[in-house]
Amino acid sequence: MKTGGDWPELGHDPLDPPVPAGGHGWLRLPRRRPMLGVRAIAAPAFVFLLLGAALGPRGLGLLSPAALGHLDIVISVALAMIGVFVGLSVSVKGSDPAGSSIAAGAMSAAVTIVTVTGGLYFLVGRWGVALAIDPLALACVLGICSSVSAAVHVAGDAPEELRRAARLADLDDVPLIVLGVTAVAMLAGGSAAERLLLTALAGAAIGFAGWLLFERASDAAERGVFVTGAILLLAGAASYLGTSPLLSGCVAALVWVRAPGVADRITSEDLSVLQHPLVVLLLLVAGALIEWSAAVLWLAAALVLLRLVGKLLASLAIARVARISPALLASVLLPPGIMGIALALNVRQVLAAEDNVIVPAVTVAAVATEILAAFLPAEQQEEAA
Amino acid sequence: MARLAALAVIVATMFAVQQVRPAASASTLALPLGFSLIAAYLLGGSAEKLRLPRLSGYLLFGMACGPFLLNLITAPMARELQVVNGFALALIALVAGLELNVARLRPQIRAVLAVGGVTIGGLIAVFTIALWAAWPWLSLPGIDGTGARFAAALVTATLVASFSPTVTIAVIAESRARGPLTDLVVAIVVLADLVLILVFSLSMQLARWTSSAGASEIGLGVQLSWEILGSLAFGAIVGALFAFYLRYVRRELTLALLGVCAVLAVGAPLLHFELILASLAAGLVVENVAPPEGDELKEAIERGALPVLIVFFAAAGASLQLDVLAVVGGTAVLVAVLRLGLMRGFASLGVRAARLGDTEARFVWMGLVSQAGVTLGLATIAAAEFPDWGPQVRTLVVALTGLHVLIGPILLKDALRRAGEVGRARETEAAAL
Numbered sequence A: 001m002k003t004g005g006d007w008p009e010l011g012h013d014p015l016d017p018p019v020p021a022g023g024h025g026w027l028r029l030p031r032r033r034p035m036l037g038v039r040a041i042a043a044p045a046f047v048f049l050l051l052g053a054a055l056g057p058r059g060l061g062l063l064s065p066a067a068l069g070h071l072d073i074v075i076s077v078a079l080a081m082i083g084v085f086v087g088l089s090v091s092v093k094g095s096d097p098a099g100s101s102i103a104a105g106a107m108s109a110a111v112t113i114v115t116v117t118g119g120l121y122f123l124v125g126r127w128g129v130a131l132a133i134d135p136l137a138l139a140c141v142l143g144i145c146s147s148v149s150a151a152v153h154v155a156g157d158a159p160e161e162l163r164r165a166a167r168l169a170d171l172d173d174v175p176l177i178v179l180g181v182t183a184v185a186m187l188a189g190g191s192a193a194e195r196l197l198l199t200a201l202a203g204a205a206i207g208f209a210g211w212l213l214f215e216r217a218s219d220a221a222e223r224g225v226f227v228t229g230a231i232l233l234l235a236g237a238a239s240y241l242g243t244s245p246l247l248s249g250c251v252a253a254l255v256w257v258r259a260p261g262v263a264d265r266i267t268s269e270d271l272s273v274l275q276h277p278l279v280v281l282l283l284l285v286a287g288a289l290i291e292w293s294a295a296v297l298w299l300a301a302a303l304v305l306l307r308l309v310g311k312l313l314a315s316l317a318i319a320r321v322a323r324i325s326p327a328l329l330a331s332v333l334l335p336p337g338i339m340g341i342a343l344a345l346n347v348r349q350v351l352a353a354e355d356n357v358i359v360p361a362v363t364v365a366a367v368a369t370e371i372l373a374a375f376l377p378a379e380q381q382e383e384a385a
Numbered sequence B: 001m002a003r004l005a006a007l008a009v010i011v012a013t014m015f016a017v018q019q020v021r022p023a024a025s026a027s028t029l030a031l032p033l034g035f036s037l038i039a040a041y042l043l044g045g046s047a048e049k050l051r052l053p054r055l056s057g058y059l060l061f062g063m064a065c066g067p068f069l070l071n072l073i074t075a076p077m078a079r080e081l082q083v084v085n086g087f088a089l090a091l092i093a094l095v096a097g098l099e100l101n102v103a104r105l106r107p108q109i110r111a112v113l114a115v116g117g118v119t120i121g122g123l124i125a126v127f128t129i130a131l132w133a134a135w136p137w138l139s140l141p142g143i144d145g146t147g148a149r150f151a152a153a154l155v156t157a158t159l160v161a162s163f164s165p166t167v168t169i170a171v172i173a174e175s176r177a178r179g180p181l182t183d184l185v186v187a188i189v190v191l192a193d194l195v196l197i198l199v200f201s202l203s204m205q206l207a208r209w210t211s212s213a214g215a216s217e218i219g220l221g222v223q224l225s226w227e228i229l230g231s232l233a234f235g236a237i238v239g240a241l242f243a244f245y246l247r248y249v250r251r252e253l254t255l256a257l258l259g260v261c262a263v264l265a266v267g268a269p270l271l272h273f274e275l276i277l278a279s280l281a282a283g284l285v286v287e288n289v290a291p292p293e294g295d296e297l298k299e300a301i302e303r304g305a306l307p308v309l310i311v312f313f314a315a316a317g318a319s320l321q322l323d324v325l326a327v328v329g330g331t332a333v334l335v336a337v338l339r340l341g342l343m344r345g346f347a348s349l350g351v352r353a354a355r356l357g358d359t360e361a362r363f364v365w366m367g368l369v370s371q372a373g374v375t376l377g378l379a380t381i382a383a384a385e386f387p388d389w390g391p392q393v394r395t396l397v398v399a400l401t402g403l404h405v406l407i408g409p410i411l412l413k414d415a416l417r418r419a420g421e422v423g424r425a426r427e428t429e430a431a432a433l
Helices: A045-055 A065-070 A072-090 A099-127 A135-145 A160-170 A174-187 A192-214 A220-241 A245-258 A263-288 A294-322 A326-333 A338-354 A358-375 A377-384 B002-017 B030-049 B054-065 B075-081 B084-098 B102-137 B146-161 B165-175 B180-211 B220-248 B253-270 B275-288 B296-318 B322-354 B358-367 B373-385 B390-418 B424-432
Strands: none
Touching: A045 A263, A045 A358, A065 A072, A072 A220, A072 A245, A072 A263, A072 A338, A072 B030, A099 A135, A099 A160, A099 A174, A099 A294, A135 A174, A135 A338, A135 A358, A160 A294, A160 A326, A174 A192, A174 A245, A174 A338, A192 A220, A192 A245, A192 A263, A192 B002, A220 A245, A220 A263, A220 B002, A220 B030, A220 B296, A245 A263, A245 A338, A263 A338, A263 A358, A263 B253, A294 A326, A294 A358, A338 A358, B002 B030, B030 B054, B030 B075, B030 B296, B054 B296, B054 B390, B075 B296, B084 B180, B084 B253, B084 B275, B084 B296, B084 B373, B102 B146, B102 B180, B102 B322, B102 B358, B146 B180, B146 B322, B146 B373, B146 B390, B165 B180, B165 B390, B180 B220, B180 B275, B180 B358, B180 B373, B180 B390, B220 B253, B220 B275, B253 B275, B253 B296, B275 B373, B296 B373, B322 B358, B322 B390, B358 B390, B373 B390
16 A cells, blocks of 8 residues: 555545444444445445435335436446446555455455355245346345455554454455456346457546546646546446446556556545545435345345355455454454445346346345444454454 | 547547447446546637637537537437536526625626616517517427417527626636726626526516416416526525535535535426526525635535536537528527627617716627527526427527627627736736735
8 A cells, every 4th residue: 555645545445434443332333333334424324225215216205216217327437436446446556465365355255155146046946936037147146246345444553463354355346346247247138248348448448548637637626527527438338338337447447556647546536525425325226226025035134144154154264364363354354345235236227127136135135234243343353452 | 649649549439339239228328428528628628729718619529529420429318418407507507696796796786787788678679579570580490379479589589688607707717807897797797697587587487378378277477476486585595505504514515516506406397496596596695695705615616517517518519409500500690690789789878878988888798798508508498398499499599609609708808908908907916915
């Protein structure tokens, strides 16, 4: 991680929250750790999910299906922004994470994906629940969505073990990007490989154009136009091609990181302005799309349990390699990341009317897991601290 | 050079992406939004180098990349881009309201009323009669009924008579001009904005009334009261809340400003209020009741307004029906020439009535020629409301605006130079130091 100069320190994942000091008490519980990995939102993120559900078509109806259709662009832009942040986090200039950290993070996510996918595929087959989507595809998508943890930022003086655990949780989004992007392209139909390649090339080209423009902007307003335009282009190109904006955003970020200059830092700083409203809108949309049904409840319950098992298995599997106690690692890996919800929304975009269970199941499971995690991890983290 | 290369890369990317058939579920809005934002802005910079207003660059970009020429922004994309209209209109009117400081305008009110009143009144009266009489010969769709045609002529005349505070103030700021002519022109265009929006609201109500041929059970007076007073009240409430936010919260002002515009853009149509009137009222309340301290709001406007205006003007250019324009072009030139002549005549009459100096008498009309955002915004409202004749009127107005946005700034700068007011703001500031 490169620091210094006039630029603020770049975190590995700017969507992640800071870890506050410990503390007990019901009233302080929601503020112990910002939920779902959303930083700088005073209220826990699940409040926005519930608010979205209340405002949505099955609630007050203020977020009507037509309004949600208009907000489709928000999902694409948020995904592109998340892709950019992931690209920036995987390789921040001067601080490339060790390969072993990435491998450990990826392994953690992979164990969860295998556990959740396998378990869900088995259970869905047994239950015989009528679903509009192929059970294997459903299990795969839910497995990928549940793999990400809400990686946490830790204070500079935090114990080394906690910092390592947080770093590992930061780097578990690589499988989500690779598998999630592939899944979205395949579900959209047609020639997935060609469209993925074109999306990556478009991301690189937009990244290159951004690199040419960002540093040469005469003032903040002009720079804002360039950065906003680039993010919209990244989102738009991927949406047009039926792929995930996570890919185009990630590729563009890699260009900004690898190219000379400070395009990566400019992007990070400017996007931080858009980050909070976009994340809030994303959560509201996800909440508004909750449709209560037996299938959703079954899937969400299974997802919570299987994800818990997956994360515990992952913690046991990599604790020795990572030199972190399994209990601490599990406490850090358990809270779900917002990227899972974002990917579920992305899948819904390409499946359109075919899907009405993925987003609700992931959202409900995320809220349930977050509530569960709010009770579990603090003791371990306090012990480590 | 780097900007040119970036523009080339973006155009090439846009072209390459569009070679693939779009995904069935694809939302195409983000692509033209991003493309317009960057490419139109870069083209606006080139226009500035040619001593043209940036807005002209944005419009030209939209025309060039729109469905009728390069087709990089396809017809469905151009339609989707229209979603920014309401938002942009709210922002433009809010900013116009923020420029209306009643205390600052008070010393000039007599001259402003005389010159502005005579010019606007004269333009609207002459154009209404002329358009009403000549409507069948102007390549505009036929309208049944004398009253309906008169209302349509009145709406069109109001649009033709309107000014652009945004462009005028931008030119004056750029020229660092200061002096009696500068003050008079700014005061007229800003106050005229308020009057024209009111007249537009009235004429729209009249057009609705005449086109529905008494089908509505609600009286015209009731509708007018609801729309105008309701719009003002709604805008005042939103403005007061924003002023409260500016005074006591003062955080994330750009987002708050855009949020206010979103509330106005969504709330006003929902309540059947006039969006521009409500937004103008919101700006007026903020500026005159609880003016913000410091430059934070100004900076927030610069940051937030720029992307919205770029997309708005680019979308207006892309939605320009060039095939219709080919037919309307002759009419547009004719109307523009008539407007210039009438403006000069009525402004001179107004100056004489106000007993102003020779400089103002000779040059004030040159500062009133520009048309831009508000005019396009009002035309868009008319087009949406009256699909029979509104779109063609909007095309005519877009053509007129295109002419006036090119000619207006050049004329204004020339007037300021000939009045000896260019650069005087800099001299005054230097003397003060």
